Amino acid sequence: MGSRTAGTQQAALRKSGGLTPEQMVQFYRTMYLSRRIDDRELLLKKQQKIFFQISCAGHEALLVAAGMAMRPGYDWFFPYYRDRAICLALGNTVTDQLLQAVGAGTDPASGGRQMPSHWTSVPLNIVSPSSSTATQCLHAVGCAEAGVYWNARPQAALGSYGAGDYRKFKNIHFHNDEVVYTSIGEGSTSQGEFWEALNTASNAKLPVVFVVEDNGYAISTPVETNTPGGNISRLIANFPNFHFSEIDGTDPEESFRAMRDAVAYCRARTRHTPVLAFSER
Amino acid sequence: MPAELEADALRDPIGRMQALLIREGILTEEQVNALEREVEDEVRHAADVALAAPLPLVSSIERHVYSEDLKPTDSVFATPLPPVTDPAERTMADLINHTLRDEMRRDERVVIFGEDVADASRDQHLHSGALKGKGGVFKLTAGLQTEFGSDRVFNSPLAEANITGRAIGMAVRGMKPVVEIQFFDYIWPAMHQMRNELSVMRWRSNGTFSCPIVMRVPIGGYLTGGSIYHSQSGESIFTHTPGVRVVMPSNARDAAGLLRTAIRCDDPVLFLEHKRLYREAFGRAPYPGPDYAIPFGKASTLRTGTDVTLVTYGALVPRALQAAQRLEREKDISAEIIDLRSLSPYDFETVAESVRKTNRVIVAHEDMRSWGFGAELAARIGEELFHDLDAPVRRVASMDTFVAYQPVLEDAILPQAEDLFAAMAELVAF
Structure with a gap:
């Protein structure tokens, strides 16, 4: 640790929303790791050792905050392809991610079938994604509904089954305060399925954290071309049962506070909580 | 714009946090440098491991297109027809409804949702007995909400991608959604979810995630006046998608046997019900019992x-x-x-x-x-x-x-x- 007094560190702890100095260092390390993997992949791509690259650069603070505010293997995750840093924070290793980039047979996410940044992990509850935009928001909603269902009817998850029954092959686990994370780029909020997911999450008061990562552009198209008024949070402000947070996703402490609060709302089952975050790449 | 890029660079979260750690005295510059060197080593080492890793085998390509554990073609689904206890001839619509009821009694993981499939969303009217309810525009799900409850049989918004995407999310967690698309003519908003998600979840995750849902869809014409948007066929568009099973019974007994296999198997199934055949005199059959199944792939x-x-x-x-x-x-x-x-x-x-x-x-x-x-x-x-x-x-x-x-x-x-x-x-x- 550095040379400042304990009092200054206490002040920092409060401001950072309860992160200890050790956690702050871990936070920084995970962000930096994410950025260096992106850099390494860009190099490998130039060397033609990998065949595609999708960058998380600029989104790291928001995503590490989300990963540190949630519980891998307990909560459920439907991230999109810019979400390298949350997956690292949840426990994905660099090797896991680079095995997918090279298309290895031992790629734990897809066995060499999906391009890089298509995060998948059974032990961490990171559900396999496509490259389509916004479809994952509806999966997150269904996943949250399943959590509600299993908690209401735990006996349905039990039993042993013989041949000719799919239940023999399903491993079911659930927790009464589990939360579902899904994220989406701001550009993809133009897709109807994003709005369909908000409809059901709002109606059913589901414990889903929606994270909109707004870097101002959908590939090359600026935000005002996609979103009337240029601010998605204003458009969704009238949905009932939502808790909103509009944050600077490049600020680690602000991001962590917002994520911690959002997850806490969901765990308490009082309302579900989309977080609108701004991030720069 | 250069000015825009420069402003972005100042907002780089990594630079911001590094400055914060040093400013707050949490790390010294030397400690930051040491941490970054350590990360650099970790990434370089991982890259070496990844580049030396074995490639996937060409012989493995077809693995996990479908469940490797349970095939709907398996002889376990070839059950003999039991002796008839009730000789009354039932329509295809009756036996589909009966099979759904049987499977919901047997398996509490089965839920049914879709447009108008519930008896009544405002279920107090069902409990009071004031309302018999809808149970589907063709009545195929009639009475199921009343018997099994509003958390197992419920109406969806009028949005077919919503129905399909949510069902996928539930099935990933081990539930068995048996959803209805009201008319095949309106399946197209769900096509994105069916083609890019439903069909390929298992293959793209190398067998670690799956979503074996059943989608029941009334299809076809010969309705006299069904016109463009209530008469469509189009099954080949779905048989052209790997990862999803497609069945289409022509009579009541086959509908019961194939639907049972669809629900009990471990693959996503598109179950096409010809609406002209729902209540035809042709193809009626007595109730074949609660375990009668027909394997897929058997003409x-x-x-x-x-x-x-x-x-x-x-x-x-x-x-x-x-x-x-x-x-x-x-x-x-x-x-x-x-x-x-x-x-x-x-x-x-x-x-x-x-x-x-x-x-x-x-x-x-x-x-x-x-x-x-x-x-x-x-x-x-x-x-x-x-x-x-x-x-x-x-x-x-x-x-x-x-x-x-x-x-x-x-x-x-x-x-x-x-x-x-x-x-x-x-x-x-x-």
Whole structure:
């Protein structure tokens, strides 16, 4: 640790929303790791050792905050392809991610079938994604509904089954305060399925954290071309049962506070909580 | 814009946090440097490991397109027909409703949702007995919410992608959603979810995630006035997608047996219900009991013959049987009629065996002729059975248009029993 007094560190702890100095260092390390993997992949791509690259650069603070505010293997995750840093924070290793980039047979996410940044992990509850935009928001909603269902009817998850029954092959686990994370780029909020997911999450008061990562552009198209008024949070402000947070996703402490609060709302089952975050790449 | 990029650089979260750590005295510059060197080493080492890792085997490509644990073609689904306890003849609609009820009683993981499938969303009216409820626009799910509760049978928003995407999310967690798309004509908003998510979840995750849901979809025409948006076929669009099973029964007993297999198996299933067949006199059957199942990929030879084979499915089945009777009566031609029942997978062995006997074959379906299911089947017969053929493979199908409202047009657009009769007679005379 550095040379400042304990009092200054206490002040920092409060401001950072309860992160200890050790956690702050871990936070920084995970962000930096994410950025260096992106850099390494860009190099490998130039060397033609990998065949595609999708960058998380600029989104790291928001995503590490989300990963540190949630519980891998307990909560459920439907991230999109810019979400390298949350997956690292949840426990994905660099090797896991680079095995997918090279298309290895031992790629734990897809066995060499999906391009890089298509995060998948059974032990961490990171559900396999496509490259389509916004479809994952509806999966997150269904996943949250399943959590509600299993908690209401735990006996349905039990039993042993013989041949000719799919239940023999399903491993079911659930927790009464589990939360579902899904994220989406701001550009993809133009897709109807994003709005369909908000409809059901709002109606059913589901414990889903929606994270909109707004870097101002959908590939090359600026935000005002996609979103009337240029601010998605204003458009969704009238949905009932939502808790909103509009944050600077490049600020680690602000991001962590917002994520911690959002997850806490969901765990308490009082309302579900989309977080609108701004991030720069 | 350069100014925009420069502003972005100042907002780089990594630079911001590094400055914060040093400013707050949490790390010194030396400690930051040491941490970054350590990360650099970790990434370099991981890259070396990844580049040295074994490549996937070409022989593994087809693994996990479908469940490796349980195939719907398995003989475990070939249950004998039990003795009839209630001889009353039931419609296809009745037996589908009955099978859904049986499976919901047996398996609490089954939930049903879709547009108007519940008896009543405001369920206090059901409990008071004031309302009998809707239970689907064709009444196929009638009474299920009343018996099983509003968390197991419920209405969805009017949004087909919503239905499909949520079902995928539930099935990933081990539930068994059996959802309804109200009309095949309106399945298209769900197509994105079906093509890019439902069908490929298992393959893209190398078998670690799966979403074996059942999608029940009323399909087809011959409704007299069904018009463009209540008469569509289009099954070949879905059989052209790996990872999803497609079945289409022509009669009540097959509907019960195939739906049971669809629900109990471990693959996503598109279950196509011909709405003209829901309450037809043709194909009614007594209730076959709560465990009667039919494996997928097993055709049913409904009529044996020696002169010509007609392979079909769905609403053309009763029309083909009618044409075959007339051929026998008027022209002394003996036609063999095969009902495929299951389109993906399909039973090529039964087709091949029949063609080796009759040496003449027609593939007939209600869907459009060009790029339809018959095109693939005809091509495969040509490839594999060329030496057994005494005549070209023929197709009978609808015109390459949509289905018009005016019955005079509808009758001309859709294939009729007379078309099948004429095609078989011509082929035998070839």
